[in-house]
Amino acid sequence: MKRAMQHWLPLVAFILALLTAWPRLLPGDAMRFKIASVAGTVAAQPSQSTQLLNNPQPSAHAATLTELADGRIAAAWFAGSEEGARDVAIYFSTFDGARWQPPAPIVSRAQVQSDTGRLVRKLGNPVLATDWQGHIHLWFVSVGYGGWAGSSINHSVSADAGRTWSPAVKMITSPFWNVSTLVRTPPLALDNGHSGGWGLPAYHEFAAKRSEWLQLDAHGNVRDKVRIPASQQTLQPAVVALDPRRAIAMMRDTGPANRIRLATTSNGGRNWDAAHPTSLPNPNASVALLRMQDGRILLAYNPQTANRDKLALSISGDEGANWGPPKLVEDSAGGEFSYPVLLQARDGTVHLAYTWQRRDIKHMAFAPNALEAGK
Numbered sequence: 001m002k003r004a005m006q007h008w009l010p011l012v013a014f015i016l017a018l019l020t021a022w023p024r025l026l027p028g029d030a031m032r033f034k035i036a037s038v039a040g041t042v043a044a045q046p047s048q049s050t051q052l053l054n055n056p057q058p059s060a061h062a063a064t065l066t067e068l069a070d071g072r073i074a075a076a077w078f079a080g081s082e083e084g085a086r087d088v089a090i091y092f093s094t095f096d097g098a099r100w101q102p103p104a105p106i107v108s109r110a111q112v113q114s115d116t117g118r119l120v121r122k123l124g125n126p127v128l129a130t131d132w133q134g135h136i137h138l139w140f141v142s143v144g145y146g147g148w149a150g151s152s153i154n155h156s157v158s159a160d161a162g163r164t165w166s167p168a169v170k171m172i173t174s175p176f177w178n179v180s181t182l183v184r185t186p187p188l189a190l191d192n193g194h195s196g197g198w199g200l201p202a203y204h205e206f207a208a209k210r211s212e213w214l215q216l217d218a219h220g221n222v223r224d225k226v227r228i229p230a231s232q233q234t235l236q237p238a239v240v241a242l243d244p245r246r247a248i249a250m251m252r253d254t255g256p257a258n259r260i261r262l263a264t265t266s267n268g269g270r271n272w273d274a275a276h277p278t279s280l281p282n283p284n285a286s287v288a289l290l291r292m293q294d295g296r297i298l299l300a301y302n303p304q305t306a307n308r309d310k311l312a313l314s315i316s317g318d319e320g321a322n323w324g325p326p327k328l329v330e331d332s333a334g335g336e337f338s339y340p341v342l343l344q345a346r347d348g349t350v351h352l353a354y355t356w357q358r359r360d361i362k363h364m365a366f367a368p369n370a371l372e373a374g375k
Helices: 002-025 109-116
Strands: 049-052 059-067 073-080 089-095 104-108 122-130 136-143 151-158 198-204 210-216 222-227 234-241 247-253 259-265 276-281 288-291 297-301 310-316 327-331 337-344 350-356 360-366
Touching: 059 337, 059 350, 059 360, 073 122, 073 136, 073 360, 089 122, 104 109, 104 122, 104 136, 109 122, 109 136, 198 234, 210 247, 234 288, 288 337, 297 337, 297 350, 310 337, 327 350
Parallel strands: 059 122, 210 234
Antiparallel strands: 049 360, 059 073, 073 089, 089 104, 122 136, 136 151, 198 210, 210 222, 234 247, 247 259, 259 276, 288 297, 297 310, 310 327, 337 350, 350 360
């Protein structure tokens, strides 16, 4: 009897594994991006401002933005004595249209270590998004061993506009060691029947760099992961939806070409066409994309092949095929202006935030017509 049981055990294990994996082997729901309706919401005169956020630490980096249910803008970034230091925490602040509130730490290394029961040596790259219930989702990376290539993604949620947060949960993005999946740019909301969820741009750094796409359910669990073809030596894809099925991704180039690379999808992110270089320069630096309410696409980037001492905005009116001349927002030799993020609020105001000299986060709010020549 014992020998017979041993004979059947491998088959039983195989059947159980197949049943567990079966939902992922099925075609699944048709992927669709949720396109926000903005009719009648644009204010006549969106707010205009430029200011540095109050950063309580010597170093600040990698800002992210989202709009709250009440119309305030929320920002998060990581700050500490320096990038990768053990004292780095993720800070959170809100903007009421006139001023930013004093920031508060919402994630610490010790807290994540306690929440996940795993060693955490450093934190970085927060990403914010607000769902249809008004809950704020926060994704961020943590490292237990090694450098950023050893990162994992964590997820937390706030149901009270950022005052309190659920314990961090380490996401499962890989069956082997579950490391080297990172985030940097905001997700796209998905509209797939009753499931909803997110499409989260991601990237891989261990051994080989490449851009990826995570499909998450409404609770933040990973349902699928797709590698963007021909995206070797790229990082930090920024993605905008053109319509419910089509989207473009623009990627940081870490290779010798020093050109922003672009890829497209026509089925809601289930598959991506091969990435290809554009004519836009890139000094191995993160970019930001925004599809504005008028349908044009706004790009924030460093418009050069070396250094990050210039930051510019450029507009495409033909879904990323061609881009207008760069409009400089920063230009100072020897400085650093990097890791931009873009958001258009419901009232029409465009918000730009970025790392300023590695010491602070700078925020600009302006009307879309300020992007036109001569304004």
